[in-house]
Amino acid sequence: MRKKLALAITGIATAFALTACGSSDPSADATATLDPANPVTIKVGASPVPQSDILNYIDENLAKDAGIDLDVVEIDDYVTPNTSLNEGTLDANYFQTEAYLKTETEEKGYKFAHGAGIHVEPMTAFSKTFKDPKDVAEGTTVLLNNDPVNQIRGMRVLEAAGLLKNIADDDSILTVQDDKEKNPLSLKLKDANAEQVVQYYKSDDSIGVAVINGNFIVQAKLNKDEILAQESGDNNPNANFLTWREGEETPAIKKLDELLHSDEVRAYIEKTWTDGSVIPAF
Numbered sequence: 001m002r003k004k005l006a007l008a009i010t011g012i013a014t015a016f017a018l019t020a021c022g023s024s025d026p027s028a029d030a031t032a033t034l035d036p037a038n039p040v041t042i043k044v045g046a047s048p049v050p051q052s053d054i055l056n057y058i059d060e061n062l063a064k065d066a067g068i069d070l071d072v073v074e075i076d077d078y079v080t081p082n083t084s085l086n087e088g089t090l091d092a093n094y095f096q097t098e099a100y101l102k103t104e105t106e107e108k109g110y111k112f113a114h115g116a117g118i119h120v121e122p123m124t125a126f127s128k129t130f131k132d133p134k135d136v137a138e139g140t141t142v143l144l145n146n147d148p149v150n151q152i153r154g155m156r157v158l159e160a161a162g163l164l165k166n167i168a169d170d171d172s173i174l175t176v177q178d179d180k181e182k183n184p185l186s187l188k189l190k191d192a193n194a195e196q197v198v199q200y201y202k203s204d205d206s207i208g209v210a211v212i213n214g215n216f217i218v219q220a221k222l223n224k225d226e227i228l229a230q231e232s233g234d235n236n237p238n239a240n241f242l243t244w245r246e247g248e249e250t251p252a253i254k255k256l257d258e259l260l261h262s263d264e265v266r267a268y269i270e271k272t273w274t275d276g277s278v279i280p281a282f
Contacts, residue, residue, distance in 0.1 A: 033251065034067030040252040043071040044242075045081040045093040049218045050119065050269070050278045051240065054260070055094060057268050062259050068252045076195055078147065085245065086110055092244040092253055094118070094260075098237060099149040111246040115257040117239025117281035119269055121214020122231040123153045124277075125161065126201060126222060129208045133161035133229055138185045140208035143200055144173060146191035153231065153238060154211035161229035163187065163209075198222070214277050224275055239281035 034040060046052045052074050059070040073090065075081050081093035082104055096104075104110060130136050142163075144154040151172060158164045166182050173189035176182045183189070187209075192200060194213050198220045201210035209228060212220075231238075242257045259265065266280045273279070 034255055036065055036067045039064060039067050039069040040250075041069045041071055042091045042252050042256055043073060043089075044256070045073045045075050045084055045090045045095070047081075047095040047215050048074045048076065049215050050121070050273065051094045051215070053272070054119070054265060054269065058256070058259050058265065062262065062264060063256075066255050066259060068255055070256070078194060082108070082110060082112075082243075085112065085243065088245075091248075091250075092242055092256070094242050095240060096243065097149065097240060100147070101243065103147075103149055112243050113246045113249060114241045114243040116261065117241050118260045118265075120233050120236045120239050120279050120281050121217075121277065122233055122236070122279070123150065123157050123211055123213060123238075124217055124227055124231065125154075125157050125209055125211045125229040126217075126226045127209045127228045128201075128205070128226055130228060133163055136163055136185065136187075136209065136228075139188060140185065141188040141190060141206055143197055143207050143210040144189065144191045145194045145197055145211065145213065147194065148172065150194060150213060151191060157211055157229050157231050158187075158209075160232075163229075217277050218273070230276075233276070233279045236281070 044055055046055055052072050055070055055072045059072065063070055075095070078095065078100070081090070081095050084090045085093050101112065101114065105112065127136070142158070145151050152167070152169060155164055155167050155171060155176065159167045163185060164176065164182055165184060167176070171182070173191055177189050180186070195216060197210055198212050198216040201207055201212065202220065212222070242253070242260055244253050261282050266282065269278055269280050
Protein backbone atom coordinates (compact mmCIF):
# COMPACT_ATOMS: atom_id res chain seq x y z
CA MET A 1 0.00 0.00 0.00
CA ARG A 2 1.32 3.46 -0.87
CA LYS A 3 2.16 5.30 2.32
CA LYS A 4 1.91 9.01 1.71
CA LEU A 5 0.29 12.04 3.24
CA ALA A 6 -0.85 14.70 0.77
CA LEU A 7 -0.49 18.18 2.17
CA ALA A 8 -1.68 21.15 0.16
CA ILE A 9 -1.49 23.63 3.03
CA THR A 10 1.47 25.98 3.19
CA GLY A 11 3.43 27.91 5.81
CA ILE A 12 2.65 27.59 9.50
CA ALA A 13 -0.44 25.51 8.88
CA THR A 14 1.57 22.89 7.04
CA ALA A 15 4.26 22.81 9.69
CA PHE A 16 1.53 22.26 12.30
CA ALA A 17 0.00 19.49 10.24
CA LEU A 18 3.32 17.74 9.89
CA THR A 19 3.94 17.94 13.63
CA ALA A 20 0.46 16.70 14.36
CA CYS A 21 0.77 13.61 12.18
CA GLY A 22 3.50 12.06 14.30
CA SER A 23 6.28 12.56 16.78
CA SER A 24 8.52 15.59 16.34
CA ASP A 25 11.51 13.30 16.85
CA PRO A 26 13.12 12.14 13.60
CA SER A 27 12.24 8.54 12.90
CA ALA A 28 15.61 7.49 11.43
CA ASP A 29 17.78 6.20 14.29
CA ALA A 30 21.48 6.95 13.74
CA THR A 31 22.45 3.76 15.56
CA ALA A 32 20.02 1.50 13.71
CA THR A 33 21.23 -1.38 11.58
CA LEU A 34 19.34 -2.26 8.42
CA ASP A 35 17.43 -5.50 8.79
CA PRO A 36 14.72 -6.42 6.24
CA ALA A 37 12.88 -8.23 9.03
CA ASN A 38 12.75 -5.02 11.08
CA PRO A 39 12.92 -2.09 8.62
CA VAL A 40 13.83 1.44 9.72
CA THR A 41 11.19 4.06 8.90
CA ILE A 42 12.34 7.25 7.18
CA LYS A 43 9.96 10.22 6.92
CA VAL A 44 10.73 12.07 3.68
CA GLY A 45 9.06 15.30 2.51
CA ALA A 46 8.72 15.52 -1.26
CA SER A 47 6.97 17.38 -4.05
CA PRO A 48 3.99 15.32 -5.33
CA VAL A 49 5.36 14.74 -8.84
CA PRO A 50 7.80 13.29 -9.68
CA GLN A 51 9.61 13.09 -6.34
CA SER A 52 6.91 11.28 -4.36
CA ASP A 53 6.27 8.96 -7.32
CA ILE A 54 9.94 7.97 -7.36
CA LEU A 55 10.00 7.49 -3.58
CA ASN A 56 6.82 5.41 -3.64
CA TYR A 57 8.31 3.27 -6.42
CA ILE A 58 11.28 2.60 -4.13
CA ASP A 59 9.02 1.92 -1.15
CA GLU A 60 6.95 -0.59 -3.10
CA ASN A 61 9.77 -2.34 -4.95
CA LEU A 62 13.19 -1.85 -3.34
CA ALA A 63 12.92 -0.61 0.25
CA LYS A 64 11.84 -3.77 2.05
CA ASP A 65 14.82 -5.84 0.93
CA ALA A 66 17.09 -2.91 1.85
CA GLY A 67 15.76 -2.75 5.41
CA ILE A 68 13.99 0.59 5.16
CA ASP A 69 10.36 1.71 5.12
CA LEU A 70 9.47 5.07 3.58
CA ASP A 71 6.85 7.42 5.01
CA VAL A 72 6.41 9.80 2.08
CA VAL A 73 4.95 13.21 2.99
CA GLU A 74 3.70 15.09 -0.06
CA ILE A 75 4.19 18.87 0.17
CA ASP A 76 2.99 21.25 -2.53
CA ASP A 77 5.11 24.31 -1.68
CA TYR A 78 8.87 24.97 -1.75
CA VAL A 79 9.22 26.33 1.80
CA THR A 80 7.78 23.72 4.14
CA PRO A 81 10.13 20.83 3.19
CA ASN A 82 13.17 22.71 4.51
CA THR A 83 11.51 24.26 7.56
CA SER A 84 10.16 20.85 8.56
CA LEU A 85 13.53 19.18 8.02
CA ASN A 86 15.19 21.86 10.10
CA GLU A 87 12.62 21.45 12.88
CA GLY A 88 13.08 17.67 12.91
CA THR A 89 9.59 16.64 11.77
CA LEU A 90 11.16 15.14 8.64
CA ASP A 91 14.24 12.92 8.35
CA ALA A 92 15.00 14.09 4.80
CA ASN A 93 13.46 15.89 1.86
CA TYR A 94 13.58 15.47 -1.89
CA PHE A 95 12.49 18.48 -3.94
CA GLN A 96 15.30 21.01 -4.44
CA THR A 97 18.36 21.95 -6.47
CA GLU A 98 21.84 23.08 -5.43
CA ALA A 99 21.17 26.72 -6.27
CA TYR A 100 17.87 26.78 -4.37
CA LEU A 101 19.39 25.12 -1.30
CA LYS A 102 22.28 27.60 -1.37
CA THR A 103 19.86 30.54 -1.38
CA GLU A 104 17.76 29.02 1.42
CA THR A 105 20.88 28.31 3.50
CA GLU A 106 22.22 31.85 3.09
CA GLU A 107 18.87 33.35 4.10
CA LYS A 108 17.89 31.01 6.92
CA GLY A 109 21.11 29.46 8.19
CA TYR A 110 20.15 25.83 7.55
CA LYS A 111 22.82 23.23 8.23
CA PHE A 112 21.96 20.56 5.66
CA ALA A 113 23.87 18.01 3.62
CA HIS A 114 22.73 16.35 0.41
CA GLY A 115 23.43 13.59 -2.07
CA ALA A 116 24.18 13.71 -5.78
CA GLY A 117 21.60 14.74 -8.37
CA ILE A 118 18.81 12.27 -9.06
CA HIS A 119 16.69 13.85 -11.77
CA VAL A 120 16.13 17.07 -13.70
CA GLU A 121 12.75 18.66 -14.38
CA PRO A 122 13.40 20.98 -17.33
CA MET A 123 11.86 24.44 -17.09
CA THR A 124 9.47 24.80 -20.01
CA ALA A 125 7.85 27.79 -21.69
CA PHE A 126 4.23 27.18 -22.69
CA SER A 127 1.93 29.25 -24.88
CA LYS A 128 -1.63 28.81 -26.06
CA THR A 129 -1.18 31.80 -28.36
CA PHE A 130 2.14 31.29 -30.13
CA LYS A 131 3.50 28.19 -31.87
CA ASP A 132 7.08 29.40 -32.31
CA PRO A 133 9.26 31.83 -30.32
CA LYS A 134 9.62 33.91 -33.48
CA ASP A 135 5.86 34.54 -33.39
CA VAL A 136 5.83 36.09 -29.89
CA ALA A 137 4.50 39.63 -30.21
CA GLU A 138 5.92 42.78 -28.67
CA GLY A 139 4.40 43.52 -25.26
CA THR A 140 3.29 39.94 -24.62
CA THR A 141 2.66 39.12 -20.95
CA VAL A 142 5.10 36.48 -19.70
CA LEU A 143 4.66 34.76 -16.32
CA LEU A 144 7.65 33.34 -14.43
CA ASN A 145 8.40 31.76 -11.07
CA ASN A 146 8.95 34.29 -8.27
CA ASP A 147 11.77 32.53 -6.42
CA PRO A 148 15.15 33.92 -7.59
CA VAL A 149 16.70 30.58 -8.60
CA ASN A 150 13.86 29.37 -10.77
CA GLN A 151 13.19 32.86 -12.11
CA ILE A 152 16.67 33.11 -13.57
CA ARG A 153 16.31 29.57 -14.95
CA GLY A 154 13.09 30.66 -16.62
CA MET A 155 14.69 33.74 -18.11
CA ARG A 156 17.52 31.57 -19.44
CA VAL A 157 14.91 29.48 -21.26
CA LEU A 158 13.48 32.66 -22.79
CA GLU A 159 16.99 33.83 -23.65
CA ALA A 160 17.79 30.55 -25.44
CA ALA A 161 14.55 31.00 -27.39
CA GLY A 162 15.61 34.49 -28.48
CA LEU A 163 12.98 36.35 -26.44
CA LEU A 164 15.44 37.88 -23.96
CA LYS A 165 19.12 38.74 -24.38
CA ASN A 166 22.31 38.99 -22.32
CA ILE A 167 20.74 37.74 -19.08
CA ALA A 168 23.10 37.88 -16.08
CA ASP A 169 23.04 35.53 -13.09
CA ASP A 170 21.89 38.32 -10.78
CA ASP A 171 19.09 39.52 -13.03
CA SER A 172 15.41 39.45 -12.10
CA ILE A 173 12.26 40.61 -13.85
CA LEU A 174 12.77 43.98 -12.13
CA THR A 175 16.17 44.53 -13.73
CA VAL A 176 15.15 43.16 -17.12
CA GLN A 177 11.65 44.63 -17.57
CA ASP A 178 12.67 48.12 -18.72
CA ASP A 179 16.07 47.21 -20.18
CA LYS A 180 15.56 47.44 -23.93
CA GLU A 181 18.80 45.59 -24.62
CA LYS A 182 17.81 42.61 -22.48
CA ASN A 183 14.08 42.79 -23.24
CA PRO A 184 13.93 43.91 -26.89
CA LEU A 185 10.26 42.93 -27.27
CA SER A 186 9.26 44.90 -24.16
CA LEU A 187 7.68 41.76 -22.76
CA LYS A 188 5.49 42.37 -19.70
CA LEU A 189 7.32 40.21 -17.18
CA LYS A 190 5.30 39.05 -14.17
CA ASP A 191 5.88 36.42 -11.50
CA ALA A 192 4.00 34.20 -9.06
CA ASN A 193 4.60 31.29 -6.72
CA ALA A 194 5.72 28.18 -8.59
CA GLU A 195 2.49 26.32 -7.88
CA GLN A 196 0.41 29.29 -9.06
CA VAL A 197 2.15 29.85 -12.41
CA VAL A 198 0.52 26.80 -13.99
CA GLN A 199 -2.88 27.70 -12.49
CA TYR A 200 -2.77 31.21 -13.93
CA TYR A 201 -1.60 29.89 -17.29
CA LYS A 202 -4.58 27.56 -17.50
CA SER A 203 -7.16 30.12 -16.37
CA ASP A 204 -5.94 33.56 -17.56
CA ASP A 205 -5.96 34.09 -21.32
CA SER A 206 -4.06 37.38 -20.94
CA ILE A 207 -0.89 35.38 -20.25
CA GLY A 208 0.82 34.83 -23.58
CA VAL A 209 3.75 32.78 -22.27
CA ALA A 210 4.30 30.97 -18.96
CA VAL A 211 7.55 29.33 -17.86
CA ILE A 212 6.64 26.36 -15.66
CA ASN A 213 8.57 23.99 -13.42
CA GLY A 214 8.63 20.39 -14.64
CA ASN A 215 6.86 18.84 -11.65
CA PHE A 216 3.87 21.17 -12.07
CA ILE A 217 3.76 20.40 -15.79
CA VAL A 218 3.32 16.73 -14.99
CA GLN A 219 0.73 17.36 -12.27
CA ALA A 220 -1.37 19.66 -14.46
CA LYS A 221 -1.14 17.36 -17.48
CA LEU A 222 -0.48 20.29 -19.77
CA ASN A 223 -0.79 19.98 -23.53
CA LYS A 224 2.67 19.22 -24.90
CA ASP A 225 1.64 20.83 -28.19
CA GLU A 226 1.74 24.18 -26.34
CA ILE A 227 5.47 23.90 -25.55
CA LEU A 228 7.28 26.96 -26.89
CA ALA A 229 10.78 26.31 -25.53
CA GLN A 230 12.42 23.97 -23.01
CA GLU A 231 15.53 23.93 -20.85
CA SER A 232 18.15 21.47 -22.06
CA GLY A 233 18.94 18.49 -19.85
CA ASP A 234 22.56 18.26 -21.03
CA ASN A 235 25.01 19.02 -18.18
CA ASN A 236 22.14 20.64 -16.30
CA PRO A 237 23.19 21.86 -12.82
CA ASN A 238 19.58 21.97 -11.63
CA ALA A 239 19.15 18.34 -10.63
CA ASN A 240 17.03 17.50 -7.58
CA PHE A 241 18.62 15.53 -4.74
CA LEU A 242 17.96 14.02 -1.31
CA THR A 243 18.68 16.42 1.58
CA TRP A 244 19.16 15.70 5.29
CA ARG A 245 20.44 17.49 8.38
CA GLU A 246 24.20 17.91 8.49
CA GLY A 247 25.84 15.15 10.55
CA GLU A 248 22.72 12.96 10.45
CA GLU A 249 23.34 10.74 7.42
CA THR A 250 22.06 7.59 9.11
CA PRO A 251 22.54 4.15 7.55
CA ALA A 252 18.90 4.29 6.45
CA ILE A 253 19.29 7.66 4.73
CA LYS A 254 22.52 6.52 3.10
CA LYS A 255 20.73 3.44 1.79
CA LEU A 256 17.82 5.52 0.47
CA ASP A 257 20.22 7.81 -1.38
CA GLU A 258 21.88 4.73 -2.86
CA LEU A 259 18.54 3.38 -4.05
CA LEU A 260 17.65 6.74 -5.58
CA HIS A 261 20.72 6.32 -7.81
CA SER A 262 20.06 2.70 -8.71
CA ASP A 263 19.63 1.23 -12.18
CA GLU A 264 16.05 0.37 -11.23
CA VAL A 265 15.19 4.00 -10.50
CA ARG A 266 16.87 5.20 -13.69
CA ALA A 267 14.78 2.73 -15.68
CA TYR A 268 11.62 3.77 -13.82
CA ILE A 269 12.19 7.46 -14.63
CA GLU A 270 12.87 6.78 -18.31
CA LYS A 271 9.85 4.49 -18.63
CA THR A 272 7.43 6.73 -16.72
CA TRP A 273 8.22 10.16 -18.22
CA THR A 274 8.73 9.38 -21.88
CA ASP A 275 7.96 13.00 -22.84
CA GLY A 276 11.24 14.24 -21.35
CA SER A 277 9.55 16.24 -18.59
CA VAL A 278 11.64 14.30 -16.06
CA ILE A 279 15.09 12.91 -16.94
CA PRO A 280 17.71 11.01 -14.89
CA ALA A 281 20.70 13.03 -13.69
CA PHE A 282 22.96 10.03 -13.05
